[in-house]
């Protein structure tokens with residue numbers, strides 16, 4: 459054991475040193491890079507580390523305080539482009555002077571990879587917050603949305619144009635379109651309409667040469683890869699053309715909590731079978747926290763029809779018309795009917811509590827005895843929580859290789875583990891690690907599937923050799939996120955960015971010829 463650890467430490471040191479020697483540019487090249495940027499774009503869009511507004515720009519979309527500490531590896535500079543040409547120039551300056559770029563849209567990455575590095579590195583950040591137009595085409599029922607828009611801004615613009623149109627994506631209004639679409643986009647309408655990426659028709663991307671390409675220009679393989687293959691790897695996506703979907707003028711919703719005494723375990727055990735088989739208009743997700751399971755539903759129809767459907771299909775929940783509320787889709791996204799829908803336009807985020815998340819997929823229902831055991835884990839930690847998102851419906855009928863998101867046919871539901879803490883998080887994160895190990899017996903295996911948008915660096919990080927992230931190191935985490943699609947993603951990467959300019963700790967490594 460001791461020898462293994464020593465070997466590991468040595469290997470780590472060597473890879474760290476070689477990475478250091480190869481990828482960290484000299485002070486001179488950093489200065490030249492900044493000089494290059496200032497020549498190409500208005501200087502007020504270049505926020506260098508020493509400048510007075512640097513900290514404010516950096517923190518503007520950070521949610522997790524653990525990534526805003528002094529020990530975090532921060533960018534050399536943050537660019538806030540107002541035009542596509544600025545992004546192209548930033549890539550060209552970066553290539554010329556050997557400085558990498560990371561992209562930030564909404565800054566919600568769970569590991570902060572859009573604005574910090576987990577290891578020593580010199581890099582700039584392209585923050586797309588100023589590039590956030592949404593333009594809806596009523597006649598085509600499509601929209602072009604810039605990556606820097608939040609999902610709340612997109613939903614709002616669509617509904618203002620026509621309240622019976624919407625888009626199937628996630629729930630948190632402040633998430634950026636850029637990162638969210640890059641990883642898939644799980645939401646409450648996916649059982650009917652699929653993920654956000656299933657409705658993307660075209661995109662504009664700046665590649666590693668600084669070229670601006672649309673779908674026809676980038677080709678179908680690259681267009682396939684950017685729809686779910688994870689952010690950062692293939693270039694900077696500036697905007698997306700999406701297909702809108704119809705929603706009724708009112709939807710029906712309920713939130714029903716069940717405690718252990720009220721039969722939470724039996725109902726949850728039953729939900730696993732029912733949830734993925736319900737009519738596509740109905741999604742019931744579950745949040746387990748403390749000794750309670752909260753059943754939260756969105757139904758694309760009336761309360762009356764929802765009560766009837768629940769009576770036939772999921773009697774065990776005992777849902778009645780008293781549980782049901784009818785509201786617009788937009789009001790559902792806001793979360794309650796008292797808050798004005800304009801709240802969706804607020805980009806404010808705050809450095810609230812510390813959090814850490816992980817994910818799993820379940821393909822075989824978990825038994826009642828095991829659920830009893832899971833609830834006892836939550837007795838130990840009141841701050842822990844799991845969110846269960848049912849698949850099935852449309853998710854079952856879309857082929858595994860249609861997009862990089864592979865968790866389709868046969869998946870019952872996704873599990874997201876969430877822990878929150880203030881101050882010292884050691885006990886909480888240890889609890890999460892132990893609970894995740896325990897759950898390993900009951901979730902998908904070989905590979906143990908995970909969702910790239912719930913990014914988790916614990917499942918693996920790239921190793922850089924000769925200046926390039928290695929395929930074998932990427933495979934460790936990559937097959938969990940992408941399963942059989944990983945190798946195809948790595949081939950696309952080799953074709954479009956063989957020198958691995960766009961990279962982070964979990965970017966797709968190039969599958970170079972010598973490994974094939």
Ligand SMILES: Cc1cc2nc3c(=O)[nH]c(=O)nc-3n(C[C@H](O)[C@H](O)[C@H](O)COP(=O)(O)OP(=O)(O)OC[C@H]3O[C@@H](n4cnc5c(N)ncnc54)[C@H](O)[C@@H]3O)c2cc1C
Pocket residue numbers: 521560561562563564565566567568570571572586605627628629630632633634635636637638640641642643644645688689690691693694695696911912962
């Ligand atoms: C509170 C909260 C709620 C969430 N709810 C959901 C949910 O309901 N459903 C769901 O599926 N996910 C959800 N997520 C996860 C979310 O989808 C991801 O965190 C997503 O990556 C966020 O996108 P972003 O633009 O805000 O992140 P960023 O941090 O800006 O980017 C994430 C990653 O994508 C890269 N990237 C960003 N923009 C671009 C671009 N334009 N081109 C190329 N690469 C880019 C970044 O470099 C980084 O690697 C939630 C996250 C949070 C914090």
Ligand SMILES: *[C@@H]1O[C@H](CO)[C@@H](O)[C@H](O)[C@H]1NC(C)=O
Pocket residue numbers: 521522566567568569813814815876
């Ligand atoms: C984990 O998920 C929760 C719920 O969606 C979210 O509030 C939190 O910000 C996430 N954690 C991180 C590290 O972003």
Ligand SMILES: *[C@@H]1O[C@H](CO)[C@@H](O)[C@H](O)[C@H]1NC(C)=O
Pocket residue numbers: 720721774776
């Ligand atoms: C469901 O409701 C009925 C009648 O209101 C009640 O008798 C029963 O105990 C309830 N079951 C559960 C599991 O709550």
Ligand SMILES: *[C@@H]1O[C@H](CO)[C@@H](O)[C@H](O)[C@H]1NC(C)=O
Pocket residue numbers: 804806
């Ligand atoms: C957002 O933040 C700004 C500046 O801190 C503040 O003036 C504004 O009231 C906030 N908006 C909301 C909706 O919280």
